[in-house]
Amino acid sequence: MTRLTVAQALVRFLAAQYTERDGERRRLIGATWGIFGHGNVAGLGQALLQHAVEMPFHQGRNEQAMVHAAVGYARQSNRLSTHAVTTSIGPGATNLVTGAALATINHLPVLLLPGDIFATRPADPVLQQLEVPYAGDISVNDCLRPVSKYFDRITRPEALIPAALQAMRVLTDPLDTGAVTLALPQDVQAEAYDWPEEFFAERTWTVRRPVADPTELAAAVRAVREARRPLVVAGGGVHHSRAEDALGEFAETTGIPVASTQAGKGSLRHDHPQDMGGLGHTGTAAADELARTADLVIGVGTRYTDFTTASGTLFAADGVRFLNLNIAPYDGHKLAGLPLIADARAALEELTEALALHGHRVDDAYIAEYTEDKQRWEHRVDACYEADEPDVRPTQPQVLGLLEEVVRDDDIIINAAGSLPGDLHKLWRTRSRDQYHLEYGYSCMGYEIPAAIGVKMAVPDRPVWALVGDGTYLMMPTEIVTAVQEGIAIKILLVQNHGYASIGGLSETVGGERFGTQYRHQDDDGLYTGRPLPVDLAANAASLGMRVLRAKTVRDLRAALAEARAADTATCVYVETETADTVSGPPPAQAWWDVPVAETATRPSAVKAREEYDRHVSTRRRHL
Missing domain, CATH: 3.40.50.970 (Thiamin diphosphate (ThDP)-binding fold, Pyr/PP domains)
Structure with missing residues (x-):
C-alpha cells in the first residue's frame, strides 16, 4: 500500500x-x-x-x-x-x-x-x-x-x-x-x-482495429460491382484510422474517384488522379457534380453532415444508394445505407482485395470524364491564386496562393471558422495526410492558436501555421502568451477583413443585409456601417510577446511568409485583404446549405431570398 x-x-x-x-x-x-x-x-x-x-x-x-x-x-x-x-x-x-x-x-x-x-x-x-x-x-x-x-x-x-x-x-x-x-x-x-x-x-x-463482418463485406462488394458511377466520400475516420494508403490503393485499383469532407481532406494528395477535392457546400464543382450523378456513394468514416450532403440536396441521382464504411454503427446506418461496420483501414484493405479478385474497375469513360473535370477545376484555382500585381493589397484567395508557394509537404495549416474554411476546402492543394487540419465538426472560433500550440508540441520539428481572421483572433488570442513563454514557434497568419466575413456573406444571401457582421462604427441610423474600427491587431499580437511582420502588398506578403516559415520563434504575419472581385475571388458555393429565411418580410432582400430558399427546399430528398 x-x-x-x-x-x-x-x-x-x-x-x-x-x-x-x-x-x-x-x-x-x-x-x-x-x-x-x-x-x-x-x-x-x-x-x-x-x-x-x-x-x-x-x-x-x-x-x-x-x-x-x-x-x-x-x-x-x-x-x-x-x-x-x-x-x-x-x-x-x-x-x-x-x-x-x-x-x-x-x-x-x-x-x-x-x-x-x-x-x-x-x-x-x-x-x-x-x-x-x-x-x-x-x-x-x-x-x-x-x-x-x-x-x-x-x-x-x-x-x-x-x-x-x-x-x-x-x-x-x-x-x-x-x-x-x-x-x-x-x-x-x-x-x-x-x-x-x-x-x-x-x-x-x-487501440482496436475491428474487421468487417463477412456478410456485410460480401454485400459491399456486390454493391460496388453493380455501380456504374460510384464515388467515395472520405471523412475524418480515414485519418483517425491512418487509412490514407489503403484508400489510395482502393482508388487506384478500382478507378473510383474520391471526394472529401473538411475532416477528410488530405486523405489523398491533391495531385492523386482520383482526388476530386472537397465535397458539399464548400466543395469543388468537380466533386459536387460527381455527387449529383453518383449511383453509389461510398462513405468512409464520415458523419454526413449538412455541409457534406448540401442539406439533403446533393445526392440527386434516381436510385442512388449508400455504402457506409464506419466504425460506428450509428453512422454506418445513415441515409438508409448498406453498413460496413469496421475499422476504415482494415475494411478498405478487405474490400480492395475482394474487388481485385474480380478484376473490378470502373469504365474508362467515367475516368476520362472526372479527370477532365479535375483539370478544369485546377485552372479555376490557378485563376483565384494569380497575384501578378505585386504592389496591390491581396485578396484572401491570393493570400492562400502565396502561402501555398511557401509551404512544403511537412507544413501543417490549422483553421476552424470564418470564411477561410470555405476557401481552403475548395482551393487548398493538400500535400500530405496531416497537412490540412480543419476543425469543422464544431467550427469553433478561437480554436486555431491554441490548437497550433498542441500540434507543435506533438511535432516540434515541423512548421505549424494557425490561419485566423480578425473575428476569430479577437475571440482567443491569449495563448500567444503561452507560446512565447514556452518557446513554441508557431506561425500565425492573421487576416484582417474588418468583421465576420463568412456570416456577412451568408447574411447577404438570406436577406440579412450583413446586419451586425462588420467591425465598424455605428452610423446615424444605428447600423454598423460607419468607418472601420481603429483597432490594430498586429500591435496587440506584439504586445503579447509575438514577433509580428506586417504585409501591405502582395510583394510584402510573399516576403513575410517566407521569413515567418524560416523563423525559430513564434511569429505572426499580419495582412489586410482586399475585397475579392468576380475574377480573383473564390468560386461561389457549388451546392446549397439550408439556413432558413424569413417566411414573411417587408424588405426586398428578404423577400427575394425567401423565393430562392423555397426553390432549393423543393429539391431536398429523404434517402430511404
Whole structure:
C-alpha cells in the first residue's frame, strides 16, 4: 500500500498509462494543462508539483483554450496520446464546456479534471457554487455531462480506482472516444488513502482495429460491382484510422474517384488522379457534380453532415444508394445505407482485395470524364491564386496562393471558422495526410492558436501555421502568451477583413443585409456601417510577446511568409485583404446549405431570398 492523496494518486496513475496500435506504443497522457484556483490549487496543483518529473505541466491562460491545445495534440498524435486539463470550480470549470463539445463532436480524446464543490459540505454554499434547490448533488460541472463521452464525480477516494480505469477505456476506444470528465471535489483531492500498488503499474491499452463482418463485406462488394458511377466520400475516420494508403490503393485499383469532407481532406494528395477535392457546400464543382450523378456513394468514416450532403440536396441521382464504411454503427446506418461496420483501414484493405479478385474497375469513360473535370477545376484555382500585381493589397484567395508557394509537404495549416474554411476546402492543394487540419465538426472560433500550440508540441520539428481572421483572433488570442513563454514557434497568419466575413456573406444571401457582421462604427441610423474600427491587431499580437511582420502588398506578403516559415520563434504575419472581385475571388458555393429565411418580410432582400430558399427546399430528398 502507498499512502497518497487522491490528486497525487491520480497523477501517478496517469503517468503510467500507455496506448498501442500496430506496434506503436505511446504514453496516453503526455502532459497536463492547468489554471489554478481554490478548487484545485491545493489538490491537483500540489500533486503536479510533487510529481513534476512524472507528469509534465503547461500553464494556460484560458480554460477553453487549454482544451483546444490538448485536442490539437491528440489529433496530431493520431488519438494515441492526449493531454489532461485541470481547472478550479465555477467559471474555470464551465469554460471547459465549449472545448469538451468540440472534442466529443470530432471524436478526439481529452481528459478534463475540473475541481468541484466540497463532497463533505462543511460550508454550503462555498465560493462559486451553483445552488440548485431541488438537488444538493448538482454543481456547474454537470454542464459537462452532455458533452462528455464519460463523466464521473469522485466523492470518495476509493471511487477513483474504477472511475480512472473507465476513463482510460473511453479515451482509447476508437468508437467512443471524446471528452472524458472526472469531477474532483476539492476536499477529496487533498484526502489521503492507502492505495494498492497495482493501481500504479504500467498499463497498455490496445487501440482496436475491428474487421468487417463477412456478410456485410460480401454485400459491399456486390454493391460496388453493380455501380456504374460510384464515388467515395472520405471523412475524418480515414485519418483517425491512418487509412490514407489503403484508400489510395482502393482508388487506384478500382478507378473510383474520391471526394472529401473538411475532416477528410488530405486523405489523398491533391495531385492523386482520383482526388476530386472537397465535397458539399464548400466543395469543388468537380466533386459536387460527381455527387449529383453518383449511383453509389461510398462513405468512409464520415458523419454526413449538412455541409457534406448540401442539406439533403446533393445526392440527386434516381436510385442512388449508400455504402457506409464506419466504425460506428450509428453512422454506418445513415441515409438508409448498406453498413460496413469496421475499422476504415482494415475494411478498405478487405474490400480492395475482394474487388481485385474480380478484376473490378470502373469504365474508362467515367475516368476520362472526372479527370477532365479535375483539370478544369485546377485552372479555376490557378485563376483565384494569380497575384501578378505585386504592389496591390491581396485578396484572401491570393493570400492562400502565396502561402501555398511557401509551404512544403511537412507544413501543417490549422483553421476552424470564418470564411477561410470555405476557401481552403475548395482551393487548398493538400500535400500530405496531416497537412490540412480543419476543425469543422464544431467550427469553433478561437480554436486555431491554441490548437497550433498542441500540434507543435506533438511535432516540434515541423512548421505549424494557425490561419485566423480578425473575428476569430479577437475571440482567443491569449495563448500567444503561452507560446512565447514556452518557446513554441508557431506561425500565425492573421487576416484582417474588418468583421465576420463568412456570416456577412451568408447574411447577404438570406436577406440579412450583413446586419451586425462588420467591425465598424455605428452610423446615424444605428447600423454598423460607419468607418472601420481603429483597432490594430498586429500591435496587440506584439504586445503579447509575438514577433509580428506586417504585409501591405502582395510583394510584402510573399516576403513575410517566407521569413515567418524560416523563423525559430513564434511569429505572426499580419495582412489586410482586399475585397475579392468576380475574377480573383473564390468560386461561389457549388451546392446549397439550408439556413432558413424569413417566411414573411417587408424588405426586398428578404423577400427575394425567401423565393430562392423555397426553390432549393423543393429539391431536398429523404434517402430511404
